[in-house]
Amino acid sequence: MQKFEAGASIDGFELVERLQSGGMATLWRARNPKFDFPLLLKIPFLDPGGDVSVILGFEAEELILKRLSGPHVPRFAASGSLAKVPYIAMEFVAGVGLAELTNGAPQPPDEVARIGAEIAKALAALHRQKVVHLDLKPENIILAERGAVLLDFGLARHAELPDLLGEESSVPMGTAAYMSPEQVLGERSDPASDIFALGCILYQLATGEEPFGRPATFAGMKRRLYHAPKPPRDIDKAIPRWLEAVIVRCMEVDRSRRYGEAAHVLSDLRNPDQVVVARKSTPSNEWGWGAIRNLFRRTDEKSLVGKAANSAARAGPPIVLAAVDLASGSDALAGEVRNETARVLAARQDSWLACVTVLKTEIVGTTPDVDESGRLVYLQRLVALKDWARPLHLPEDRISYHVLEAVSPADAILNYAEHNDVGHIVVGARSSSAIRRHLGSVSTKVVARALCSVSVVRLKAVEEESRLRP
Amino acid sequence: MRIAILSDIHANREAFDAVLGVVRKQAPDQLVLLGDLVGYGPDPVYVVEKAADLVEGGAFCIKGNHDEAAALGRTDMTENARVAIEWTRERLAREHFDFLAQLPLSLRSEDRLYVHASAERQEKWLYIRDVDAAERCLSASDARFIFCGHTHIPAIYYALSGRRPVHFRPLDNVAAPLSELRRHLVVVGAVGQPRDGNPSACFALLDTERREVTMVRVPYDHEETARKIQASGLPGWLGMRLKIGR
Incomplete structure (x- = not known):
């Protein structure tokens, strides 16, 4: 078996320092000007006649790591041929x-x-x-x-x-x-x-x-x-x-x-x-x-x-977020958001619903629940949210309720969705008004910035108009 | 090096043309026709002449059991296959028979062996439907890669010396890895008569540098092929099965 020492070079990777290693491979800090991130080289122990599982594990890791991406895995850099010097070069993750x-x-x-x-x-x-x-x-x-x-x-x-x-x-x-x-x-x-x-x-x-x-x-x-x-x-x-x-x-x-x-x-x-x-x-x-x-x-x-x-x-999203505007009570649009939510949830048996409503605060840093009246508003909204969801008849372990306090409803919804790995957002859109055209609607912003699918629910124009007429 | 491998075209002009369209875009370095140009389908003349053109242009082509049956007039086949071969023979001319008759049973290129059915007793047209058959095929050759067709169902067998091969059903249009350590038996799906439940035509695209092989699926107008089968008096089931991919 080949011995490696600090300063040795493998395919352009210079071995810098040997790290504490397990039973299957040696780990080295390495340098290579081709890569702009800190590097780690994993060199499996391949004894002739040794345990075949070492080779199989190396093979599996090489196949899988190079197909993975994102912040939660080390970045794959390169791998060495089993016929010559087998190694996997990847990002060294500090932490x-x-x-x-x-x-x-x-x-x-x-x-x-x-x-x-x-x-x-x-x-x-x-x-x-x-x-x-x-x-x-x-x-x-x-x-x-x-x-x-x-x-x-x-x-x-x-x-x-x-x-x-x-x-x-x-x-x-x-x-x-x-x-x-x-x-x-x-x-x-x-x-x-x-x-x-x-x-x-x-x-x-x-x-x-x-x-x-x-x-x-x-x-x-x-x-x-x-x-x-x-x-x-x-x-x-x-x-x-x-x-x-x-x-x-x-x-x-x-x-x-x-x-x-x-x-x-x-x-x-x-x-x-x-x-x-x-x-x-x-x-x-x-x-x-x-x-x-x-x-x-x-x-x-x-x-x-x-x-x-x-x-x-494959059937559907695991977590569905229904964003419902209850500021003026449960209206026709809220009902339609619920209908659409039911359809999305029906795609899979074990999907789970986060019901979100936003309590708008005027100024950043002021939370309405610090005083008694604020607390009351919060609780009323929570009750309204639960009442809105009741016709869905979901068991309690498939549903959760969140009254978010925020200046920007869209930001609150997006923030919640991202932090909780939501797979699908259902949000209502009001018919267009002068103010909304000027400021941009919640649903528009959610659609533009969400990291998952979004269903935008709108009442048919005729219904909305007739509802608004006194 | 990138190699497109087309098997079991079975006189299906629509499927063959659709696949060649995709192959042209992929511009591989080598094209291989893995046997069974004819049989079952309604356009044997078109497919044989097209294959001859491709061979002229540098493609490899080997013989399948239906090609042999058409060339020699063999009748030891299932009822539908036999009826189709008799129908095919009535339509082929001298030069077509000659082309089919001179095709080799297998072909070796570097570390790759191309054979229609199995490397084991090639002239017996054995089916590779399980690990045992795959193991026998692999032990009949020392090639690192063996490419077969014949079953119309894509499969890859990964073999490590001294161990039983591992079966894998490659996913459609998803590259399957080839291992540096192992030998491989790749069973290519059918262009002209898929039997894995997906009616789309199938061919294999091998990339030797990336060490990957992909079963590429190409939708084609199987309604038209079925219509021609119906109109030409071939057994109706041969058209029906194209619609369901069985």
């Missing part, structure tokens, strides 16, 4: 390794939620690019200034590429402490597996304990199908119920109960008041009596983990 924070766990709940939201956002971006990481763990996450950055795609799976790694091996692949139950059973295609791993990380950050330890045997790993870890609040009562509810829902064995979308986890972590905690600490059978019942029931293990919701992702 805090999540492992440092899990080592310092438990962390305060607010911090857990903040970190969790960053990771969820990175996962949502990854899953949108049709990739499942399948080895999410603190060592593979860097908290950088630009957000969470995910590393090491050696076990990852791209939905449109052959799974050469998975087809070669029947043993579960991943890290025992964070591996989802369906991965333990050999499944390698469901984004929900990464959400399970995120749940394990949040559990560890919140409690300071690893939920499943680090089992070394297959039987040990399979325990997680039958035995739920201690609910987080059994370890520390200071953990808020809502945070426990989010963690537990990430870690559901049955995927029909688990979050199906990282964007939904993100939204719950950012909006604690919207998390459904009615189920307390035993939200499903697996977390309590169910576990005992399972001991006496011979079940097909595959049926425990439920079905992957893969096809759902």
